Amino acid sequence: MDLLNNLIFGFETAATPYNLTYCFVGVFLGTFIGVLPGVGPLAAVAMLLPVSFYLPPETALVMLAGVYYGSEYGGSIASILLNIPGTPSASVTCLDGYPMARQGRAGVALFTTAIASFVGGIFGVVVMTFLSPVLAEFALLFGPSEYFSVMVLGLIAASVVSSSGAIRGVMMVCLGILLGAIGVDINSGDVRFAAGIQELRDGVNLVVVAMGLFGISEVIFSARGNIKSYATEKISMKKFFPTPSEWLRSIAPALRGSVIGSFFGTLPGTGQTVASFVSYAVEKRMSPNKEQFGKGAIEGIVVPESANNAAAQTAFIPTLTLAIPGSATMALMLGALMVHGINPGPRLIVEYPELFWGLIVSFLFGNFFLLILNIPLIGLWVRLLRVPHYFLYPTVIVLICVGVFSINNSILDIWVTLGFGLVGYILRLYRYEPAPLLIGFVLGPMMEEFFRRAMLLSRGDPFVFFERPGSASLLVIAMILLLWALVPRGVIRILIKYLIPNSNSSKRF
């Protein structure tokens, strides 16, 4: 049993007290961030990046991943109690979660989402365990041109789903690639675009870009938004358990949600939000109690929560096996690996088995921790929602400053971060979503390398990308995605509008 051996191997890595502690810290912070509307997992992972440089690579990834999937658990709490999604992917949970809370069944809703999240999370981990080695083995057949094309596909997919539209998304990706090109070119040794600034020879630091674009600009955007604290009403926690018939009704939806979520999580560019929307729409059609949807149907919270948690786990599949991050947060995970000198790609599972299998086993631990955090300790998170929101933003700013400063003890880095923050703010004002930029920034250098290699092998013939069948089919898919997004103006956005007429959740996609 190869798989069993691998899992035991991973268990040995994940179950050390050191890694368990960081796993717990990760999921705890993740839940914390998820509960608070406003600061998302992306900003949280960005803020933890400098800290992760001081940890061993597997521990760093265990913690960062914990923040990521932990926030999916926390995100639903504000959805249910306040009708405000804590994370974008929890916005569907508002539809039936909030009506349930209004009917005095908030306790049941919170309990059910925790269980559904757990089922989805574990399902996603199982899918990842079986699918990743297969995909990695397949990807070993890739040559440079296939790699280049798969990256093009990943970037196009990321820009197509960005809320600002495909053209703007592609421009953000290009900007990211160009920023990633700053510094010494590995092939020639020439310094590019450094404008004579000595510190830029090594390129722009990922932390600086991420903190500026997502930390600082996010704070500018939200600092004066929610001045009041979210005064939640007293909720009765006495009734916690769903009725037996509700348990029975939830099993099939939980599995369907997990399957749909695992599928969309694996696709680059889609991720948890699309997963939860699609699974809700599918369930609404299939369910025998359609008319209850939107009025507090238990299936309406089981399905999106199992889907977005499954997607949060399977998003690691393309990231770790193909080095294609499906979202900006995943791009940060890749960046964290690269800082430790680990090249992500199909060889990762073979070359760093302790990291890969350790991470998988840590997901299992993390999901158990989350179950404990979200059922007995639910009162803690509910109380957190009453803390005034304005405490959060100054704290985020100093965390950014200290985090950036701690990398190189460089004040210049802080100025550059501020610069990125202001540029990010202007871009957001003009409806440019900066998330694809970060993916371009991380993938850019690899993409250039594969492009140059492929062109060298083909003796300068650009049609090599269309002559090799693997590369050609990937590019055709990318092309179809792009056309599909340009012509009917984004089917996904219409879907969102159709499902939630009066929410602005599509803005944060």
Add this chain to the structure above:
Amino acid sequence: MFLNRLKSQIGNLLLLSIGFYFLINSVVLLELGTARRMGPGYFPMLVGAIMCVLAIVTIVKDLKHPVERDAPDFLSVASVIGGVVAFAFVAPLLGVLPAVFLSVLATSSAVSSIPWKTRFLLAVLASIGIWAVFVGGLQLPLETIRGF
């Protein structure tokens, strides 16, 4: 009228000029090489060119159908800049903790309704928290207070 139109295009123009900067820079300052053996400027030139073309397309599109945009919130911008600038100036002079303290005070001015007592309390708590996490917990080599 013209000014308004210009204002509505600042984002697009910003991206056009960044793309143009990279394009010109790679063509003029860097070796392009050939398609077979690419120099350092070849790939950035292509990407910069794509960006310029898309920026022009977007400008034309937006002039025909203006997209809605948000008005900037200058108080928020100023207080965040103030917070970061305070940190950047004070950290090398007095150390990280005084910088954190002042930075929190500066940033919290975004919301004018917070009482001063609360602000000071938050600033003290943030300094203690930063110390506990970065110095106590992670043991990073930070100069907490200059001279200590």
